[in-house]
Amino acid sequence: MTTPQIITTILIVALTTLITRVVPFLVFPESKKIPDWAVYLDKVLPYAVIGMLVVFCFKDTPITAAPYGLPELIASLAVVILYKLTKRMILTIGGGVIVYMILIQIIFVSK
Amino acid sequence: MIKTAFKHAFPKTIPVFFGYLFLGISFGVLMIGVGLDWYWAPVMSLVIFAGSVQFVAVGSLLTAFNPLTAFTLTLAVSARQLFYGLSMLERFKSVNGKKPYLIFALTDETYSLLVAENVPEGADRGWFYFWISALNQSYWILGSTLGAVFGMFLPFNFKGIEFAMTALFLYILLNQWEANADHAPTLIGIGSALLSLAVFGPERMIIPAMIAILIGLFAYRKRRERKTDSARENGGACS
The missing domain is CATH 1.10.287 (Helix Hairpins)
Incomplete structure (x- = not known):
């Protein structure tokens, strides 16, 4: 990509992100009452969305060929264990990343 | 008024400081790892300011120029943001001109802080929200710049660092599951x-x-x- 193309792409991404953030405020201006369905969604959506995002992260993991998603599975278990033990964001995420990097760089070396 | 709000806001953002520093570094390192120039990291963190979107955008920048794909991919990843604004409709009322920035800077993490924290007594709501949002963005810019600059000098194999995003979402899921x-x-x-x-x-x-x-x-x-x-x-x- 050329520099103008990179700038254009970044601006498109920035504007699209902004649109998704702005739309609720345009649909429900300060003068309007928020409907019940929107109040309900506000309560339950964050949970469903995070569940979806976790699945999204594994969407490209090959599970029918070696290493059968094992690095992802083991590193995810490490995240769960670290979370249960520490409840600390940095230790949980940092530890999970280190485990994953060791697994794919040293233990499950492809090729 | 500005100072009081800052004093109240800063401590609340400390967890995000560490989170964004780490994720920002991962993002910067990823950018360098795929061969993009370091300065695109702070530029993106300044004008986009959305973790998962920026990780995905790195992929878009690697392929042939395609505005439509960049648009649909971003929409697909950040569509969930449509729902974040819903719980900010009341909170962002009468914040004296800071509303546009607050809306722009409404990331997952800022969102979670704003819904979790009550505005302290004596602090101006608009400024309190503004400092939380702006501090968070400054951490994100700092982290991604550090990662992008360090990535140039560290002879280190960063393969697998992208797992940081998976780990972050898993962490939030576990947190929500218990709460x-x-x-x-x-x-x-x-x-x-x-x-x-x-x-x-x-x-x-x-x-x-x-x-x-x-x-x-x-x-x-x-x-x-x-x-x-x-x-x-x-x-x-x-x-």
């Missing part, structure tokens, strides 16, 4: 995504998954209301 006794919304999210992945494949799963989630959540709402109603009729306590 909320009702696991149905989480399971509806996971189930819809798995179904969508199986039917539509990895490239097109997000939008169908979101539609499935909406259907699932509204179906669940009816069931939940019925349950609540029958609990009331039976005179039992409803949870």
Whole structure:
């Protein structure tokens, strides 16, 4: 990509992100009452969305060929264990990343 | 007024400081790792300011120039943001001109801080929210710049660092799972995504998954209301 193309792409991404953030405020201006369905969604959506995002992260993991998603599975278990033990964001995420990097760089070396 | 709000806001953002520093570094390192110039990291963190979107955008920058793909991919990843604004409609009222920035800077993490924290007594709401948002963005810019600059000098194999995003979402999921006794919304999210992945494949799963989630959540709402109603009729306590 050329520099103008990179700038254009970044601006498109920035504007699209902004649109998704702005739309609720345009649909429900300060003068309007928020409907019940929107109040309900506000309560339950964050949970469903995070569940979806976790699945999204594994969407490209090959599970029918070696290493059968094992690095992802083991590193995810490490995240769960670290979370249960520490409840600390940095230790949980940092530890999970280190485990994953060791697994794919040293233990499950492809090729 | 500005100072008081800052004093109250800064301590609340410390967890995000560490989180964004780490994720920002991962992002910067990823950018360098795929061969993009370091300065694009602070530029993107300044004008986009959305973690998952920026990780995905790195992929877009690697392929041939395609504005439509960049648009649809961003929309697919950040569509969930449509719903964040819903719980900020009340909170962002009368914040004296800071509203546009607050809306722009409404990331997952800023969102979670704003809904979790009450505005302290004596602090101006607009400035309090502004400092939380702006501090968070400054951490994100700092982290991504550090990662991008360090990535140039560290002879280190960063393969696998992208797992930081998976780990972050897993961390939030575990957090939510423990904080909320009702696991149905989480399971509806996971189930819809798995179904969508199986039917539509990895490239097109997000939008169908979101539609499935909406259907699932509204179906669940009816069931939940019925349950609540029958609990009331039976005179039992409803949870």
